[in-house]
Amino acid sequence: xxxxxxxxxxxxxxxxxxxxxxxxxxxxxxxxVSEVAAPVGxxxxxxxxxxxxxxxGEPVRSRAAMPPFDNAAMDGYAIDAAGLAGDGPWTFxxxxxxxxxxxxxxxxxxxxxxxIFTGAPLPKGADTVVMQEQVQRLASRVRIDRRPDIGANIRxxxxxxxxxxxxxxxxxxxGSREIAACAAAGAGDARVRxxxxxxxxxxxDEIRTAGATRSAAxxxxxxxxxxxxxxxxxxxxxxxxEHSADCxxxxxxxxxxxxxxxxxxxTSGGSRLARRIMSARPLVSLxxxxxxxxxxxxxxxxRRSVVSVPPSGLACRAIRLRxxxxxxxxxxxxxxxxxxxxxxxxxxxxx
Numbered sequence: 001x002x003x004x005x006x007x008x009x010x011x012x013x014x015x016x017x018x019x020x021x022x023x024x025x026x027x028x029x030x031x032x033v034s035e036v037a038a039p040v041g042x043x044x045x046x047x048x049x050x051x052x053x054x055x056x057g058e059p060v061r062s063r064a065a066m067p068p069f070d071n072a073a074m075d076g077y078a079i080d081a082a083g084l085a086g087d088g089p090w091t092f093x094x095x096x097x098x099x100x101x102x103x104x105x106x107x108x109x110x111x112x113x114x115x116i117f118t119g120a121p122l123p124k125g126a127d128t129v130v131m132q133e134q135v136q137r138l139a140s141r142v143r144i145d146r147r148p149d150i151g152a153n154i155r156x157x158x159x160x161x162x163x164x165x166x167x168x169x170x171x172x173x174x175g176s177r178e179i180a181a182c183a184a185a186g187a188g189d190a191r192v193r194x195x196x197x198x199x200x201x202x203x204x205d206e207i208r209t210a211g212a213t214r215s216a217a218x219x220x221x222x223x224x225x226x227x228x229x230x231x232x233x234x235x236x237x238x239x240x241x242e243h244s245a246d247c248x249x250x251x252x253x254x255x256x257x258x259x260x261x262x263x264x265x266x267t268s269g270g271s272r273l274a275r276r277i278m279s280a281r282p283l284v285s286l287x288x289x290x291x292x293x294x295x296x297x298x299x300x301x302x303r304r305s306v307v308s309v310p311p312s313g314l315a316c317r318a319i320r321l322r323x324x325x326x327x328x329x330x331x332x333x334x335x336x337x338x339x340x341x342x343x344x345x346x347x348x349x350x351x
Contacts, residue, residue, distance in 0.1 A: 040194055040196060048188055052174055052234055055192060056191070060187045063163070068157060071120060072117065072154065075117050076129045076132045079114075084147060089145040096108070098115065101119075104123040108126045134148075161185065201266070204246060205246045207220070224268075227268065240258055
């Protein structure tokens with residue numbers, strides 16, 4: 001004999017019959033989310049060393065031509081190759097030494113060579129740098145056996161970028177490569193979008209904080225620490241982490257309050273959570289998603305806020321949160337740990 005014991009308060013909605021007619025496809029859910037998701041508009045200026053992982057709010061442009069002067073691309077010897085007469089070999093007096101970071105000094109004397117190092121400015125009168133591996137050293141002189149190409153091993157001023165040229169465009173996330181490019185362009189700071197404010201709501205009477213005393217019918221909470229770890233990203237400000245009992249009215253109040261302070265509300269709960277949210281209707285419902293391998297998940301929206309409900313958090317988090325972030329320029333990049341990629345995700349990406 002089976003005995004059913006009611007253990008939920010009246011009006012919780014948990015004893016309502018199961019229906020699947022309200023389910024929508026994942027693609028339809030993503031389409032609806034993309035219609036209401038919007039970029040974070042507020043920006044702030046940060047020094048470059050604090051801007052890693054943040055999204056640019058305006059383009060970074062080069063503050064000078066790069067490189068700013070003609071310089072050696074190799075360690076070697078600067079010569080006037082256009083002035084070489086006859087067939088080789090040719091012998092040169094080494095009249096100067098030009099290390100990186102120092103001025104080139106006097107113009108190159110006729111028939112002379114200057115010892116030069118990578119990045120050092122090219123002396124006036126020189127038009128070519130011969131690699132040191134292609135030179136025979138003879139005390140204070142050097143010998144070149146083969147005629148070099150004029151202009152070889154020289155990086156010309158402005159050959160990489162012009163002054164005012166866009167280095168990294170708005171909407172891109174600043175990774176190590178982007179930060180290096182900004183620094184090379186002379187930008188010591190960057191204007192970035194403010195961090196996405198995220199609230200996390202985990203539901204269920206059956207869960208207890210990991211390590212806490214629990215009853216025989218309870219389990220330790222894994223989703224809260226997992227999702228908090230995933231959201232620990234430079235572009236995310238975790239403004240609230242809360243637990244909700246399995247109660248419709250309480251859930252309604254918590255969701256409404258969280259939606260008022262966060263750009264993105266992430267919820268995690270049991271298989272009946274989607275229906276409880278729909279019955280509470282605190283937000284604009286997008287309906288639960290029909291998807292495997294977990295129970296239905298329901299993104300909800302109110303202005304820029306998106307509630308994503310992954311009942312099997314680890315399995316669902318990537319698909320649910322990737323395209324629904326409101327914090328980046330396209331609205332199609334993911335948020336936080338699911339989250340800030342070095343390059344935009346393709347529109348409509350679901351994994």
